Amino acid sequence: DAGVTQSPTHLIKTRGQQVTLRCSPKSGHDTVSWYQQALGQGPQFIFQYYEEEERQRGNFPDRFSGHQFPNYSSELNVNALLLGDSALYLCASRGGAPDTQYFGPGTRLTVL
């Protein structure tokens, strides 16, 4: 049973560019959440997708957007990249009982 997968593993972009990160949830999971983890900090919740709609959102600007596909996979898009967007971006999927989240390995984004 494959766990949560994310791609790419690493990414380097320059300020002002746009980036798309991808996530496939654990088999049987239908809810995907995205987190940003800056160096030395805990993960910060960006948003959650369920049934192809954004259900909850953290305190992130609308430069951060997402999408969920019918197969439950998800994308995170970040526009107009800033240096401060450099972080590890984590995807987590959730489903069934008990109500737990499983995380992918993350995508390390570096903005130069």
Place this chain on the structure above:
Amino acid sequence: GEDVEQSLFLSVREGDSSVINCTYTDSSSTYLYWYKQEPGAGLQLLTYIFSNMDMKQDQRLTVLLNKKDKHLSLRIADTQTGDSAIYFCAGRLFVFGPGTRLSVLP
């Protein structure tokens, strides 16, 4: 919003027990969670406790929950060098503490 606090560092000797503490503000969490993160990796779910429980034991891991004080702890028995990592507690699935960096000395 919810706030989750943890001490940032803990250092123990191999073979000793480790106790990592966490306090939270939101008492509506159905479950409370402990995650482990090794360098450069994602978060691994270690264990969780249902909010109506006081204690849960899972092999070397013991979770204690004091609902009155909103305090959660994770005890690792017989700590090994492979336990060196950052440990996060989380409530309501979306709010994580800053993480406790556990260093295990040989």
